[in-house]
Amino acid sequence: MLVLLAAAAPVRIYGIPMLGSIAVLDVMLLLAGLVLYIETASRRTVDIGYMPVFQLLCIPLLVTVLSATWSQDLARTGKAVLINIEGIIVYLYMIRCTNRLPVARVLRLMRWYLVFLLVPVVLLLLKVPGFAPQEPGLSQSSGDYISYYTRLSHPFLGRSNNLATALAALVIPLLWCGTRYRDRRSTRVGALGLAAIILTFSRGVLLALLITAAAAILTRPMPQYGRPGRSARVGGAVFAAVSLLLVAAALLYELNPDTRLFLGDRTSTVNVAERGSRFELAYHYIIERPLLGYGAGAIPGSNQQIASGVHNTYLQQFLAFGLPLGLLVIGSMVGLARFFFVTDPPSPVRRMVGFTLLAQLLIFVTESSFEGTVLRVLFYLSLGLAVGLVRAVEAQAPSRAEAAVSAKVGTVRTVFHERATAIGKGGAGDG
Template sequence: MTTARAPARRGTGAAPGTRPRVLLTLVLIAAAMPMRVASSVPWINSVSVLDILLGVVAITLFVDLAFGPLDVGYPKLFALLCIPAVVCGMSMLWTQDPGATFRATIVYAEGIVAYLFVVRELNGASPGRVMTYIRRYSLLLVVPAVLLLLRVPGFGPEETGLPPDSDRYLSYYTRLSHPALGPSNNLATVLAFFVPLLLYWGHVRHDRRFTLAGCVTLAAVVCTLSRGVLLGLLTAAVLAGLGSLLRRQHAGSRPAGKIVAAVVSAVVAVALLYRLVPDTLLASRFSLANVFIRSQFAVEAVEEIAERPVLGYGGGAAPEGMWFLARVHNTYLQQMLYFGVPLGLFVSSVLIGTAVFFFSRWRTSAVARVVGFTLIAQLFVFAVESSFEGTVLRVLFYLSIGLATALVRGSEETPAAPPHRGRI
């Protein structure tokens, strides 16, 4: 059963699928480069261009309520996305750090606004149009990272207080990172959401523009040298391949050429990175030292969870004197640290439920299955990275879910178009 389209907003003369989406374009540009405009705002800390635009967006969503209910995409999915925000807000009742919990709740609210906005703006858009926005957004994310690596003025790390000779500062220039999003793992997590979608779309539509964008995005992820993200994508790819074998797809539908192109892109990307940055810390990525450090974080997190197993320390809060446990590098342990074991497991199951939701729609939309495997990759990353706890990254995750929702809904409402051969 498909979700009915919401009526077009009043005052728009164009059809829903063809009207200009200027505000959406501005939000995607800001999401690709969320530059900070203030760094000492009470209770909030820093404010970025993206925060300001989402504030404007929130006002437009509120105005829309005067004309009818908000378009939430799929009500079940929207309910899943709201649960972590509600639990985080509830933890204000017992948090050990009200400021941190308040900020975490605001970040969740921004994520929900981003999701609702994208779903509203792309209501009625064709799947191809949605994929065009995804293609442009993924490439926009890569551009600042490349400019940072090339040391172009104005694209240095926004992270303040880093000594130029520190390992963290040098990591920005030894593997692909992002000036506003932060070190390489952050950029890799955001980009990984779009790699499967772009490669899939380029394959099924025989459109080289999307295949090329997918290869560029994959190459960028490889250049981040993020082991967790690469393993997440590999895990999702293996599961998708096994699923295809079980469904006995015809040999002619196997994207052998696309797989070769993707592998070649990854190899060329690493070679180019090593050529441009001779001191790339490639060998260090095979070291287990960082794995050992993160395992120590996990052990200490379990010990602190045992101290407050019922309610935890509050959303965004860390045990007193243990600020480093605000980033355990395991989202599922992090939720139990924040909210206690019962609510922590509940929030973790909700995150897993987003992937289950899209898999449940594979009979009405083939691309929904791809989104499901994309989310599997994200869930794997959440187990080894602190991506979901990042303030901007959480908002971008919700925004990405909004793009995926618009894509799946559009594919359910639009008859499948015959394959066409695109040009670069």
């Protein structure tokens, strides 16, 4: 819970000798790594969840370390290596914490994590001291500072897009499990997270979720017989959720003057044009160094216009690693989603995690969130929780062979009961 709390509110402590600053999350992950090391040394083994998933997660780390040999900024590349290591640590630690937990307890961890993410947001809007935007060098009179208050943003993670990206990794599992297991708590918290995403007005995240929802509906298995009322229940829940979101958006617009004042920028094309110019610069620098790139975290040509990224994770990989290794890293991301989709026999819970990762892949088209100092760690953390949920569901459900035997035993018992009843009635009539 402390790791989840530190991840949801990664407060930075400044004035640290040599380092300058350090986040509370960094300290917690250092302790988590120490715990994993001690347990691995004593047991001579470590739980990595699913081997293919762990191998795919290690590819970005290995390529980042390799890029240090040609990087134009070794300090930034070294920082990128540390971020990748922290991501691996938090993934393994979530696997450790969810090992052998029942589904209900894994869902409880996910619910608390989502709530932890939203608490600083509320305190930011209430302008509580200590929860003002923590972006370095940000003037309180600037439009960027005011934008934190026009739509839901996070004081420590950054503006609305970053918050929406972190929430999107939790909303789909909670809503799916809430519907499947009739878990009202998960449904309510998942709906709360979805409402928060709507109120961020993050166009890229909202579009990614809509595309993912459409893909899930169009590819869903045929409904089973004997459950005619489920479609009506799901339809009613969707209608209620959409109504709630519209009401929440209207209330934010009416009650928050900053939102009314600055919401017009969401419908303008200025932001789109600015991103287009970043894409053009990215293509220019990729053509200059197509084989090796500029190194992980390095700013191509020291161009400050793209110092904060090009708002596209895939172009960012090509800039850092060149086309061959960039494709390798992108392939590892796609491979994560493919692992959960390609299962035999088909697994509903794995399919759900696959769609969760698909949503993240679509978000990466409009965001460089995978390159963020904290957001990459949160991606690994959410994936560790998702893997823990899959393992809990599969451990709780009977195996395929056991299910087949149970079905046969149930059939035999039913036939025996019917025949015994018929014989009993016949005997009573003769008497």
